[in-house]
Amino acid sequence: MEINHSKLTKDPVLGNGIAATKDLDAGEVVICINEPFVTVVEKDALERVCSYCMLEHETSSLKRCTRCKVVRYCSAECQKLDWKLIHKNECSLLTKLPHTPPTSFRALYQLLLRYPEFGTELDPRSANLEHHVHDFKKDEKRWGETMLQAKAVTEYSKSPSTKTEKVATLLCIMRINGFRAALPDDTPIGLCYEPTLALANHSCMPNGFIMFDGRCVSIIALNPIKKDDNIFITYVDPTQSRDTRRAELRNRYFFDCNCEKCMDDENPYEIFRKTRVVSSPELDDFVDHKVLGTNAGSRIATIQRLGQESQSLSLVITKVYGVLQQSRSAASQTERLSLLKQALSDLSVLKANQLFALPPYPIIMDELYIAYVDNGHLQSALLLLLFISLNCDPYSWPQPHHPFRVTHLFTISRLLKYAASLEPATLAQNLSCVPKGILEGIDFIDATHAVLILVNEFAPKSHGRDTTFARQVQEEIREVEEVQRLRGRTGEILRRWQSGRDSGKEGILIAKRIFDGLKTLAGFAFTVIEIQTL
Structure with missing residues (x-):
């Protein structure tokens, strides 16, 4: 963590969260993390985004891995760094599979390979995050798909089958707490899972926002923030109607938003004023x-x-x-x-x-x-x-x-x-x-x-x-x-x-x-x- 003007908090209503440790101006970096837990380029972006530095390049300038022919790199240095980090373990799997697996599958597989302890006990930072397994289980189809993917990842990672339930829990944690990795113009390019940032709570009137710069991911203050104030980001598009926002939050994150904008159903002109x-x-x-x-x-x-x-x-x-x-x-x-x-x-x-x-x-x-x-x-x-x-x-x-x-x-x-x-x-x-x-x-x-x-x-x-x-x-x-x-x-x-x-x-x-x-x-x-x- 390069820049850290935050601390972990626990609120009786909001639960775990992040608060500022000093007064922050708009545009000031709250947290900057150069090496998130896991970042994975999604299938649709593999041909134009370097799988290590996560920056967009001309397709012709990217060189793909000669073995798996799936991931691509902008330089020999990026390829070397990614090989050392994870690709030496992932390459053989991608070579065997007939199709590029889903992004969440690759992210989960990389977690099990890079952090073997996940198969038994969750990393303390991940253990503090919501998993909502009980809510996923209420939807038989949804839970069935979760278990199917967990079983496949457990098998391919050569983990004991007894760990499948734990792997399924980790997949739920990633679905609830993962971020959409994006280019600076907000074009989605993949998935980022970083437990520290995931502790930031949601509001439809956020005072901070997530910004990606290649592999680096930060929370930046949108408004001036006072010391000890909670940091809020938005999990959904706040320009949608209240009913649409609430439906998406319930379906994806299993909670109701009670921010001022939702409670009073304020329109954009009222917010502007x-x-x-x-x-x-x-x-x-x-x-x-x-x-x-x-x-x-x-x-x-x-x-x-x-x-x-x-x-x-x-x-x-x-x-x-x-x-x-x-x-x-x-x-x-x-x-x-x-x-x-x-x-x-x-x-x-x-x-x-x-x-x-x-x-x-x-x-x-x-x-x-x-x-x-x-x-x-x-x-x-x-x-x-x-x-x-x-x-x-x-x-x-x-x-x-x-x-x-x-x-x-x-x-x-x-x-x-x-x-x-x-x-x-x-x-x-x-x-x-x-x-x-x-x-x-x-x-x-x-x-x-x-x-x-x-x-x-x-x-x-x-x-x-x-x-x-x-x-x-x-x-x-x-x-x-x-x-x-x-x-x-x-x-x-x-x-x-x-x-x-x-x-x-x-x-x-x-x-x-x-x-x-x-x-x-x-x-x-x-x-x-x-x-x-x-």
Whole structure:
């Protein structure tokens, strides 16, 4: 453990947990663990993620193990380290099996190989964690699958069959307490089991968040935290409706959340009004938090009015969640897009009242954006993500440094960079819904530079200083600055704006012009949705 500003606690209501040992600022690391107990790259990510350092690379640059041909590495050093750590024991199993086993199977197998004592007595840190075996046993099918996997792992690890029940208990512990390993942009890539971090309790209004940087995993303070305050992270997507969050928590973790957001069923606009938002002049040129605060009051009143006028809104939202679930198992991308558009159409009352942050509106918009990215419609995706960042994210994630918001801004910068690489005629053709005069009024290189400046401002708090993400942002800024040096004064003016040396306010005016153009582009998001097919 490199950085540790935490201690274990025991609360009569919450049970075991983690509390701060000092006052922490937003963005400060609470715990940083370089070597978690177990990290496993999932099957879908094996071809693009190094199985040791857990960083994403071009598929062509990764070299796979010549024996099992399953795991891949970015360097001989990573391969050597992983071989010594676990792969020398796992390789022979992967060679024998006809298919790559499930991620949870591999994680459990690695635990038994690396920590033989698990077969008899649980490690003290794991023994303190909930296993909910009695709850798993209530579901005959679920428990049957658990025992089947436990028996297989016990056999393959050459452990005595008498240990199967203990192995099943360990599998339950991992299912309850494991984390989804992710890239800095929150793309899932595998499983991480680390008992120390698993002690952090859940809230739908967390004051901390989990951040991965390769193998390293940390809890970072989302809000200022006082000494002795409990550290809360979220186990589910807190932007979902209360009923959806509670259903997922009961099904996966076997408890009911009684946080303030759940007890009062508070909507995103109410949460925004209660959150102390510390912004910056640079960001407020793009997203004006004072205006958002004023708008939040009117949105709250509108939601109350709609609820009083009709009970049908809750029925519509329930129906839309069903359509959303259908879209995730659609037989084709065309069907998926059609269902997402249907869900959006069913929520026309939210659009009419500009309640874009009310669940499940942001989720549908996000999945539409992902659908366009997956199918190569990057200009359409840009317009949708601009809309999400301006109308949904500030209310869904009130803190400007929230990693989801910063990641969205970084993705916008990359989509703008791509748009800047296109010939004007190609860009105009791909964005035919946007009037030519508006497109011609946007300098996409300047826009890339300005958005990267915002990302760079918040990256130390959202992802940590000197992390892979922070270095990537710095590299992107250097690249665009090199281009800007050949194009005149604007790049230098934006650099002065970034550093606060813009005494003549010229940079403020340029930034405002850039961001006004991006806001105008965002206004065509619904037009894109209407006309863009897959």
